[in-house]
Amino acid sequence: MSGPGRWWRRKSTPAKVETYTRWSFHFFPLIEVGLFGLPLFGAVPLPLAVQLFLMVCAHAAFCSLVGSRALDWTRGLRPQPLRLVWGLGIASAVSVAVVLLVVDHGSPEEDAATTLGTTTGGLLAFGVSAIALGIRDRRRVLGLVLGISAGTGLVVLALGGPALQALVTALATLFGTGFFAFTSVFSVWLLNAVYELDAARETRARLAVAEERLRFGRDLHDVMGRNLAVIALKSELAVQLARRGRAEAVDQMIEVQRIAQESQREVRDVVRGYREADLGVELAGAQGVLTAAGIACEVSGEQAAAGLPDEVQSALGWVVREATTNVLRHGNAERCVVGLRMLKGHVVLTVENDGVTAVGEGGGGSGLAGLRERLAAVEGTLEAGPAGRGLFRLMAEVPLTSPVQAVAS
The missing domain is CATH 1.20.5 (Single alpha-helices involved in coiled-coils or other helix-helix interfaces)
Incomplete structure (x- = not known):
């Protein structure tokens, strides 16, 4: 499979999570414009609707920029974007003030006030979402959400609204901004946790x-x-x-x-x-190492390893060792299946996983070249390549020249 599917499969698990997180926040501006910008055209006069729509688009683009820079800061690629965060906060406040002024001046249609109020909530929610990405202290994020909610309620009171309406507006703002802020904080925490787990797996391998x-x-x-x-x-x-x-x-x-x-x-x-690798030991070791690295590993045919000649065990043991190393270092596997079978005077070892797309051609004792040299010493062969459905299969086959072994098989 080629194209986007192959590009996605070749990414590591942390890279996949980071890509998903980034593109999720990149889609937020489209959601903001679609939910809170487009409805303005049917609620307020056309010249004003165009101006408010452009303001919502500019705010959404600003949120996208701040979110991207904040995620870079989270991954240690950039310094903390404090100026952008403050700038977005000011831009969000100005945008909300503009919408509230439009509401305060009145509108011939009652639906217009509702639409503008919804737009106000959207500007605050998406603004807080991007700002939360650039703040590491969760208590500050909580203080930001509570402060904005309380401030929104006070503004409604200052504009002459009843106390009940101010309370409802404050609670709605608290729910909206709190949800989006929690989403941002949780996304950053999850991304960092995935990278830390991946680093821990690499440490275990080392x-x-x-x-x-x-x-x-x-x-x-x-x-x-x-x-x-x-x-x-x-x-x-x-x-x-x-x-x-x-x-x-x-x-x-x-x-x-x-x-x-x-x-x-x-x-x-x-x-x-x-x-000289003992095949039984290598099979058990592969299952233990891969399981410890978070990869589901199934091993079958261990009993057949005990009856093989020493030179065959050594050659196949090296295949298991190299394949396991390749899964740990070069792939992004979630599942690995290792099987040993006796077929008509031959012993066949299969290592199949869903994360490795290629095996290194390292020289000496590593990679396909080294494995083929070891198998050639016992007249064995090695095949490696894609096995369909995103799988990669490495298969080693060795003939059992001993009559006793051939009968046993």
């Missing part, structure tokens, strides 16, 4: 890699630390004996040679244990 490096370092230290100390002591002893012409120096150097060869063997065992 910690898993760091833990593995520490384990490898500890193993090397345990193997080499004692042997190198013994080699140093015996070499020093051999030097002293050789200086004195003692024949025992040869025996000490022979012992040093034996310990060095033993150290080489132990280091190879450690490295082999690190490089």
Whole structure:
């Protein structure tokens, strides 16, 4: 699938939430103009309606600008737009004052006053919504909503309206501005929370890699630390004996040679244990890591892994390891399915997810090239590509040349 669908799928979850949030606030001006600007043409005389409509359009555009800059500030891309926030507050107050003056001068139609009153509420609600995006302190947002609501009620009283009408107007303003302010504050909180969760997931992945490096370092230290100390002591002893012409120096150097060869063997065992991936362990590890990262992971066929030859397990274990790493680092998956099956003398490993669109072609031991090299050593093949419906599938197939294994399959 190409076009907008592919563009959307390639975005990470935080980027999707940010895009949705931004475009939601970008649609607010259209809603403001549609709900509170267009009805003016049927309620007030045409010249005045055009002027008020243009004022509503300008106010909506100003709200859109402030909202965009405020969201940039929330993401740390710009400084806090204090001047724009103050400017929008003043523009909203002036716009409301203009509408109230029109109402105060009277209108030949009763519906006109209702329409203008609704326009006043819309200007306040959308103005407060954009201003709330640029304020971090929620108590200030609450104070802003309460202050505007109380001020609106007092203005109605000052214009000669009855107390009940002033109270109703204040409560309506409180509800409208409070709802839009809450929407803005909640949207910012949700956006920040999504980014923080994504950062936490990346941190968990880094910690898993760091833990593995520490384990490898500890193993090397345990193997080499004692042997190198013994080699140093015996070499020093051999030097002293050789200086004195003692024949025992040869025996000490022979012992040093034996310990060095033993150290080489132990280091190879450690490295082999690190490089050779156990398929059962890798399957369980993949499920644990992906689940911890918030990705629903299903694993099937773990029992079949135990009967496979060591070299096949190692090759397929690396496929699982690399595929899991790719899902964590390069994709935006919500679900991953790993399956191991025996089919007519072949073992087939499938890793399918709904977030990765491509696998890196890294060299060496990473990416498709590295996996194909490992599978080629056991006459295996690797296929990777889209599997329809936004899915990506990586499938490794290895023949079981052993007669015992073929019968078992």
